[in-house]
Amino acid sequence: MSPDVFLQHLVNGISLGFIFGLxxxxxxxxxxxxxxxxxxxxxxxxxxxxFVFYGFTLFMMPWWLAVIFGIVVTILLGVGIERIAYxxxxxxxxxxxxxxxxxMSFLIQNIATVVFGGRQKSFYVPPSLTTTFVIGxxxxxxxxxxxxxxSVIVLLLLTFLIKRTKxxxxxxxxxxxxxxxxxxxxxxNRTIAFTFAIGSALAALSAILWAxxxxxxxxxxxxxxxxxxxxAAIIGGIGSIVGALFGGFMLGMVTILLVAFFPxxxxxxxxxxxxxLVVILLVxxxxxxxxxxxx
Amino acid sequence: xxRILVLAVVLLLGFVLFAVDPIVVGVFEPxxxxxxxxxxxxxEGITLxxxxxxxxxxxxxxxxxxxxxxxxxxxxxxxxxxxxxxxxSVIIGSxxxxxxxxxxxxxxxxxxxxxxxxxxxxxxxxxxPYAFRVCFIDPFQGSVMxxxxxxxxxxKTAVIIQDIAxxxxxxxxxxxxxxxxSLTGDNxxxxxxxxxxxxxxxxxAQLAYAQGKKPxxxxxxxxxxxxxxxIIKQARELGIQAQFLGxxxxxVPEFLQVGxxxxxxxxxxxxxxxxxxxxxxxxxxxxxxxxKYGVEPSAFAALGYDAFMLAIDAIVRANSAVPEDVKxxxxxxxxxxxxxxxxxxxxNGDAVKDAIVRKVENGAFKFVSVVKPAQ
Numbered sequence: 001m002s003p004d005v006f007l008q009h010l011v012n013g014i015s016l017g018f019i020f021g022l023x024x025x026x027x028x029x030x031x032x033x034x035x036x037x038x039x040x041x042x043x044x045x046x047x048x049x050x051f052v053f054y055g056f057t058l059f060m061m062p063w064w065l066a067v068i069f070g071i072v073v074t075i076l077l078g079v080g081i082e083r084i085a086y087x088x089x090x091x092x093x094x095x096x097x098x099x100x101x102x103x104m105s106f107l108i109q110n111i112a113t114v115v116f117g118g119r120q121k122s123f124y125v126p127p128s129l130t131t132t133f134v135i136g137x138x139x140x141x142x143x144x145x146x147x148x149x150x151s152v153i154v155l156l157l158l159t160f161l162i163k164r165t166k167x168x169x170x171x172x173x174x175x176x177x178x179x180x181x182x183x184x185x186x187x188x189n190r191t192i193a194f195t196f197a198i199g200s201a202l203a204a205l206s207a208i209l210w211a212x213x214x215x216x217x218x219x220x221x222x223x224x225x226x227x228x229x230x231x232a233a234i235i236g237g238i239g240s241i242v243g244a245l246f247g248g249f250m251l252g253m254v255t256i257l258l259v260a261f262f263p264x265x266x267x268x269x270x271x272x273x274x275x276x277l278v279v280i281l282l283v284x285x286x287x288x289x290x291x292x293x294x295x
Numbered sequence: 296x297x298r299i300l301v302l303a304v305v306l307l308l309g310f311v312l313f314a315v316d317p318i319v320v321g322v323f324e325p326x327x328x329x330x331x332x333x334x335x336x337x338x339e340g341i342t343l344x345x346x347x348x349x350x351x352x353x354x355x356x357x358x359x360x361x362x363x364x365x366x367x368x369x370x371x372x373x374x375x376x377x378x379x380x381x382x383x384s385v386i387i388g389s390x391x392x393x394x395x396x397x398x399x400x401x402x403x404x405x406x407x408x409x410x411x412x413x414x415x416x417x418x419x420x421x422x423x424p425y426a427f428r429v430c431f432i433d434p435f436q437g438s439v440m441x442x443x444x445x446x447x448x449x450x451k452t453a454v455i456i457q458d459i460a461x462x463x464x465x466x467x468x469x470x471x472x473x474x475x476x477s478l479t480g481d482n483x484x485x486x487x488x489x490x491x492x493x494x495x496x497x498x499x500a501q502l503a504y505a506q507g508k509k510p511x512x513x514x515x516x517x518x519x520x521x522x523x524x525x526i527i528k529q530a531r532e533l534g535i536q537a538q539f540l541g542x543x544x545x546x547v548p549e550f551l552q553v554g555x556x557x558x559x560x561x562x563x564x565x566x567x568x569x570x571x572x573x574x575x576x577x578x579x580x581x582x583x584x585x586x587k588y589g590v591e592p593s594a595f596a597a598l599g600y601d602a603f604m605l606a607i608d609a610i611v612r613a614n615s616a617v618p619e620d621v622k623x624x625x626x627x628x629x630x631x632x633x634x635x636x637x638x639x640x641x642x643n644g645d646a647v648k649d650a651i652v653r654k655v656e657n658g659a660f661k662f663v664s665v666v667k668p669a670q
Binding site: 001002005008009012013015016113117118119120121122132134139141210213214215216218219220221223224225255256257258259260263266267269270 | 325326327328329331332335459487489490491492494495496497499500501503504506507521524525528532533534549552553555
């Protein structure tokens with residue numbers, strides 16, 4: 001393998017990894033606070049692309065406005081899902097809300113199929129984002145750079161939010177102990193709704209970046225990235241934001257480099273990735289960045 | 296008041312007693328999932344055909360569609376449902392060999408004939424006396440593109456990017472390799488075969504591998520057009536200049552929309568082209584199709600139309616809608632005039648037909664050439 005090709009593989013891995021990481025942060029954030037694996041995250045992700053699509057094609061919005069519209073509507077959707085499906089089950093056994101999340105996922109997919117139709121739609125990509133930079137034989141898409149920049153900004157903003165703001169303090173308190181937090185006068189409903197709002201905004205952001213990179217959208221498009229990102233969150237240690245980004249990055253790299261170095265094994269890719277997941281969990285059950293819980 | 300009521304009851308009873316059972320033609324096609332566009336295009340042709348034939352043997356014809364969701368398990372469930380619940384005399388479907396194969400297993404075991412519109416993998420009909428199809432099969436389709444690559448494009452080396460989870464893709468890839476190797480007379484002319492999986496969106500790893508091999512042509516027997524379009528799009532972004540070739544799944548509008556400028560100049564094989572309609576019947580079909588949908592019929596719509604009309608023809612020839620009789624009539628089909636060509640069912644239940652090579656030009660599909668099967 002020539003160094004050029006190897007570098008190209010690295011760039012491709014980074015590009016894929018950061019986008020998995022960004023989706024994984026959405027999973028991990030909600031889990032960290034509510035202790036719920038939000039399986040509908042991948043479907044909220046899918047809905048965001050359709051909101052932008054219809055904002056742009058149906059309501060004739062300018063591109064940037066369609067993106068903002070998509071993010072806002074997705075936040076409303078995410079908060080709505082929490083209100084309707086998860087909040088009533090908050091005091092029920094944890095398995096109930098997990099089932100509700102899986103049910104929500106199927107519900108959204110099927111409603112989307114009925115409303116939007118099952119056929120793929122082409123997602124508009126502004127010409128400025130299709131630029132490719134060539135640096136010494138290695139090609140980098142503008143969207144890859146955008147993804148990395150957005151991921152880093154999100155990471156910094158979230159760290160600031162959680163470590164330095166009142167709301168972040170409330171989120172951290174909830175993640176340690178629900179009942180005590182409530183006794184301390186923390187508004188649980190508002191904090192959780194806020195967490196879902198941030199989670200959904202992340203889903204929307206990553207979905208738009210995803211659709212710009214792979215410009216076809218359909219009702220089941222969230223399934224594959226959703227599961228991948230979930231895996232990434234587990235590898236990184238679910239609940240840890242840095243872990244999620246790192247897990248996604250690692251998953252993207254492994255996916256690409258596996259095909260690069262063992263092209264014959266490309267068909268077994270998913271099997272190998274999940275063996276890797278099992279090995280990581282056996283060695284470090286809380287994931288790479290996960291903290292050991294004392295209870 | 297009482298008298299009217301009695302009259303109404305008598306009339307209703309009369310209707311129930313003398314109403315004729317419809318002849319049910321069951322369809323299992325993908326309306327959702329990665330093959331949705333193919334299934335929906337096929338359905339356009341079937342719907343048009345069903346509108347033209349409302350009644351045969353003095354019984355109304357009823358068309359029942361069950362979505363197979365582009366999934367293998369759903370496909371066998373759909374066929375079971377059509378047989379057990381809807382009592383279908385004959386079953387049509389499906390786009391996508393991966394879903395047509397499990398469907399044909401169920402139909403064959405239940406003894407109900409199935410006619411495939413566009414599934415080209417040999418396994419759809421092999422060893423199944425109740426399974427038929429109105430299209431050519433992949434050993435031929437693979438040789439068409441290999442021949443085109445070697446003779447027209449003067450290609451000496453090829454890389455194949457295949458979908459390991461699709462029977463269609465792996466099969467077509469295999470037949471292309473065989474033909475390409477024998478035509479170039481060089482066992483090393485296939486410089487690489489690399490796999491991805493249905494549902495993948497990122498192909499940069501496979502493409503960087505392909506790029507390292509510097510092939511003249513890259514053959515993409517993708518079962519899903521969307522994946523093929525993304526592969527080519529990403530290839531162009533990576534600066535790959537090779538010529539792209541593909542199979543019959545490419546002929547859907549989504550391929551052009553998603554692929555955009557990247558897919559310009561790509562070649563693929565298909566079943567039908569309005570420019571070279573092979574039978575007198577085709578002209579009428581094209582006209583009726585344009586009147587109904589406002590666009591030219593795709594190959595899938597034409598095959599759907601043919602499959603339905605062949606089913607009707609077999610029922611009329613058998614003078615019976617009993618599945619066993621329909622099956623016997625279907626096996627005896629000789630020179631049936633379809634819109635995609637004259638259909639003679641061979642001993643495997645397959646049709647032997649010409650293939651068409653088409654090209655993407657200015658955002659549309661253009662006719663290139665007709666390839667006759669070897670005698």
